[in-house]
Amino acid sequence: MPEVLRIRVGVLASGRGSNLRAILGAVEAGRMRAEVVVVVSDRAGAGALGIARDHGVEALFVDPGQHPGREAYDKVLAAALEERGVGLVCLAGFMRILSPGFVRHFEGRLLNIHPALLPAFPGLHAQRQALVHGVRISGATVHFVDEGVDTGPIVLQAAVPVHPDDTEASLSDRILAEEHRIYPEAIRLFAEGRLRLEGRRVRIVGEP
Numbered sequence: 001m002p003e004v005l006r007i008r009v010g011v012l013a014s015g016r017g018s019n020l021r022a023i024l025g026a027v028e029a030g031r032m033r034a035e036v037v038v039v040v041s042d043r044a045g046a047g048a049l050g051i052a053r054d055h056g057v058e059a060l061f062v063d064p065g066q067h068p069g070r071e072a073y074d075k076v077l078a079a080a081l082e083e084r085g086v087g088l089v090c091l092a093g094f095m096r097i098l099s100p101g102f103v104r105h106f107e108g109r110l111l112n113i114h115p116a117l118l119p120a121f122p123g124l125h126a127q128r129q130a131l132v133h134g135v136r137i138s139g140a141t142v143h144f145v146d147e148g149v150d151t152g153p154i155v156l157q158a159a160v161p162v163h164p165d166d167t168e169a170s171l172s173d174r175i176l177a178e179e180h181r182i183y184p185e186a187i188r189l190f191a192e193g194r195l196r197l198e199g200r201r202v203r204i205v206g207e208p
């Protein structure tokens with residue numbers, strides 16, 4: 001039997017890496033035609049780098065101090081991803097805004113996860129924004145990245161109730177559980193070639 005072609009994924013992460021762990025779990029369970037070939041971080045101590053190593057995935061720290069300036073840094077990032085033949089780049093808690101050049105280079109193959117139901121509460125501290133605003137439902141969004149902040153075409157969303165006694169931490173935990181479900185699912189759909197970008201809208205091919 002011919003081996004199934006697997007898309008090569010690069011994950012960019014600055015922090016603890018729980019979404020990375022969920023993605024690796026789905027890959028290892030054989031749930032998708034994808035493999036994570038590199039995890040890149042702008043922070044040497046990022047938990048995500050440790051998780052990558054534990055799973056036998058290349059962990060690459062690209063030091064912003066060595067490459068000052070957003071464009072210069074992003075060029076190094078793009079080159080590292082291209083050298084590894086990456087077909088999909090997934091942002092998973094990557095805390096840098098990417099330059100327009102980087103976004104254009106990976107257009108249509110650059111995904112992000114955001115802890116709110118976009119277009120509500122883009123940017124930092126989305127869970128806190130939701131609590132302060134008093135919404136009763138929030139959630140998680142996987143979207144393609146465009147040149148704005150959390151403005152790109154939406155792939156998948158999951159809603160989560162906001163409880164009256166929620167703290168930022170309790171709401172974040174509830175949202176995170178959904179992030180861990182929909183991010184691997186979005187990557188699976190991408191890897192199967194089932195996401196069609198039609199302007200702002202993403203059509204999922206083969207969906208009832």
Ligand code: GRF
Nearest residue numbers: 015016017018019093113115
């Ligand atoms: C997640 O809440 C994600 O939505 C946001 O950053 C956080 C990353 O968490 N973009 P983790 O590092 O994946 O645990």
